[in-house]
Amino acid sequence: MAVSPFDADDVVLAARRELEQQIIVHEMSLIQIRIRLNTLVLIARLPPEVLAEIFAAYICAHGQPEVPIRLSSGPHQPYAWLVITHVCHHWRTVALGTPSLWTEVYLTQPECVQMMLTRSKQVPLSILLPRNPLRQNHRLTLEHALAQLHRIRRLDLSVSFADLEKLDSARLGDPIQLRELVLARLFHMNEKPSGTLLLPIISRLATARLQSLLIYNLPLIAFRELLMPTLTSLSLSNCSPSIDVMCILKVLQTMPKLRLLHLTSVLASSGLLSRDARYTADLPHLEHVTVSDMPPQCAALLSNLCLSSNAAVTLTLDHYIMLEPSSFSSVLSPIASAIDSTMSSTPLQVLSILQGVYSRIELEGWTRDAPQDSEQKPDRKFVVRISTKASFEGAVETFLNGLHLADVKYLKVQSSIITWRELMCFVNLTRLSVIGVKGLTDRIIGLPRALEVVGGGYTLSTMKSEASAYDPKSIMCPHLESLRLENVKFAASPTRIIPDDFLPVLLRALQSRAACGIKLKHLDIARAENFTASTVQQLKGSVEKLHWDEIENVQMPRFREEDTEDEVEMEYDDDDGDSDYQP
Secondary structure, three states: OOOOOOOOOOHHHHHHHHHHHHHHHHHHHHHHHHHHHHHHHHHHHHHHHHHHHHHHHHHHHHHHOOOOOOOOOOOOOOOOOHHHHOOOHHHHHHOOOOOOHEEEEEEOOOOHHHHHHOOOOOOOOEEEEEEOOOOHHHHHHHHHHHHHHHHHHEEEEEEEEHHHHHHHHHOOOOOOOOEEEEEEEOOOOOOOOOOOOOOHHOOOOOOOOEEEEEEEEEOOOOHHHHHOOOOOOOEEEEEOOOEHHHHHHHHOOOOOOOOOEEOOOOOOOOOOOOOOOOOOOEEEOOOEEEEOHHHHHHHHHHOOOEEEEEEEEEEEOOOOOHHOHHHHHHHHHHHHHHHHOOOOOOOEEEEEEEHHHHHHEEEEEEEOOOOOOOOOOOOOOOEEEOOOOOOOOOHHHEEEEEEEEOOOOEEEEEEEOOOHHHHHHHHHOOOEEEEEEEEEOOOHHHHHHOOOHHHHHOOOOOOOOHHHHOOHHOOOOOOOOOOEEEEEEEOOOOOOOOOOOHHHHHHHHHHHHHHHHEEEEEEEEOOEOOOOOHHHHHHHOOOOOOOOEEOOOOOOOOOOHHHHHOEEOOOOOOOOOOOOOOO
């Protein structure tokens, strides 16, 4: 019987309840139909364990911040990956049935933390308290998480000293699963620690199985007490007060399994100036050491580390203004010797020198052939960044003189300034076959002058007739085959060439080598300034093969009237390499 809105209220209400119940039944039927429909798609053929692996890969790729959460100031949504649980019933069932997907617990809202702890069951956990979560209840969520300390494998906390005091007084369980411990101090906190607060916390959490320890922006009072023989990774950054180098070395002596060592602004000055057997630390498994600090401390540390041939070194030498040039030279020599000792069985193959603004130099080395593409830098053996006084020109020379360069085959130079003194150390590059140059100006002519064959009393006019008499040991880079010039300014003006321009000096160097029978096989020019098609014809006869990207970038300077006296002409005979430069 039909029911109308004019019927009695109890009749209308009963009819509504019946209709609503029918809607629920039909909606459940539709859900079941959609579930059956989803089972017919191709991805439904994947076994649940394979689908779970795909979910894990997705979480790994999309659930992690681009920078460490302790350094990030922007928002981070750690649980954004949960969207995969709302795609379909099958995906949600697989996700909820895979405890390993729920093990990375960010201490944000208490309900989220409790959900992650429950769904992860008894699988080992990673607990993370980022720098910028909703921290109103972070101590409560931290207590909930630390109640599961027996199954925490990674503990990464950005905390204040008040949080550390809370941890110190808490009744913690046995961290039998803990392998990685990260403690970072919040940047905006200005409290001062009381007593030896931090080390007891580390001692309570650092079990005999701890493998990785990172301390950031926190003091390490009584650092000598830190003994963890199972540690494979140690990172200390911005620890104040600084730690004496001798104390660091004594602690490293107790960590024979160490593979990664990272120290940033933690070393205090000491009386240790060279190797001392009492402090020498033998680290046969060390794969990478990264140190950023004042040069004397870096030199003292490296001089007393026994590194294997597999070790790679990254150094940043700052605070240079505190050193005089002579003192800086005495510091660079032991650093170079320590790095060179790691290349006894695998000699240096590729060398890169970058000199940027504010007298900052970066040197890189590879012990195997590296791609010439500057954007790719795999397996670097060493990286040394040096900040020098503008008046000190011997930094590159001092460092390179401490390295064995006889096996280097490829040299890359990217610089705004290259002096003759710096280039003289390249005389040891006897096997060099490829040079790549980027960013030289028209007045910086040290490189082509260094490549010019002028030894043994020969002149350009007599070299060709007496080519058989030249001594390969008297010239620089006798086995050079290829030269690549990128972003090089060939002349101050495209219409007026003067003797000190890059082009005539380069031409003279190429002609001298061709006259001695060691003509350059390949010259590659890209993105050059004041280099035109006519210039290509001038250079062709001095090399076997010349490649130019055919991009003409002509820049006309503003000349003064007195500059006209410097104008010169360049005469060429033909393309067979016999041309002479005539001012």
